Amino acid sequence: DAKTTQPNSMESNEEEPVHLPCNHSTISGTDYIHWYRQLPSQGPEYVIHGLTSNVNNRMASLAIAEDRKSSTLILHRATLRDAAVYYCIRYTGTASKLTFGTGTRLQVTL
């Protein structure tokens, strides 16, 4: 049970921002929110993670709701290389296991 809910698919135009939502309404206080993406025929790639505060790195931004029941992965300018399946995962540090759900398949078009 991945315990997160994401839309099955989303589309974006190239060079436009993309907001990928994730619902994790039953998250506990110690669960981190991790995002990974998987390109076709490759292993997943770590994107970003956070606990309570919004986070930025070179790949993306993570906006976490104040109640932590949802979060949004933001790709500031989508490119064709960003087309992938994006997984939002609750990560309990002590259990250390990632449970992958079905993710969101992002299509990027010209």
Place this chain on the structure above:
Amino acid sequence: GAVVSQHPSRVICKSGTSVKIECRSLDFQATTMFWYRQFPKQSLMLMATSNEGSKATYEQGVEKDKFLINHASLTLSTLTVTSAHPEDSSFYICSARAGTGEGQPQHFGDGTRLSIL
């Protein structure tokens, strides 16, 4: 940084063959590595957690005698699929966690596509 190398990338072999897959953390030490399996059009399923110097922890339904895991050093874990059969054909992916702090991300290899004829 945080590169995980997996080898081989693809294996095609006859039924009954045992296949070994290697997972190496190239630029960091990994006390914990993970093995996943992914069938076509499905998500990743965790098979087992590999801890350096101790026995692996297998997920429910995964046969430990079928999928042998060895984590003999801080940079290498191996998965051996013993007496492989066509139903074992899948995409096998390893990951490694750098550090033991809470919330540390996992870094994944590029996977091994196993095809059993």
